[in-house]
Amino acid sequence: QTAVTQEPSFSVSPGGTVTLTCGLSSGSVSTSNHPSWYQQIPGQAPRTLIQSTNTRSSGVPDRFFGSILGNKAALTITGAQADDESDYYCLLYLDSVSNWVFGGGTKLTVL
């Protein structure tokens, strides 16, 4: 069964830029996988950041940018701030059997 892969952890300096990726254990991610991105503080409901590859949800600052980079979906955060320190998850549509699958999440540290 195909798995959705994310970096387990990432670190960025305040004011810096970081790109988190979302890939497949077999194959390439495309817009047909309808990638979306979510920010979560543990114990709270996720916040939807990016829909359909690159559409920011209402209220999400333009520091957050979604794209396809090579064979992966990507979330780029520019001008990193302390409150960007969270867990980030991607969600992909795989096929009519597996349906929708979350990546394992990336824990982002801002320091």
Added chain:
Amino acid sequence: QVQLQESGPGLVRPSETLSLTCTVSGGSISRNTYHWGWIRQPPGKGLEWIGIIYPSGGAYFNPSLKSRVTISLDTSRNQLSLKLTSVTAADTALYFCARQSSSAIDPWGQGILVTVSS
């Protein structure tokens, strides 16, 4: 704006059935524009997609849970429900209901913690 609120027992005994309800306000679940579904998160772990239901009646599930899961809609009460049979400790999790489209899952309920224990 659409809001979702989960409710149900916080403790379920092993081998029994977990039953949760999600009340939707600010919009009708009958509209075919969106799907409605459930996601869970075991303590200290990542998100797991459970399944979705279309207002027209079709439903789709995580293959690993498919044999134990039922999701249904009560359009008269504007609610969706989740039933998970034969639960074990591995089903202990924070359960979220949510609206889903082909674009994303949004919005989310605040979540309800369900513990499986005797």
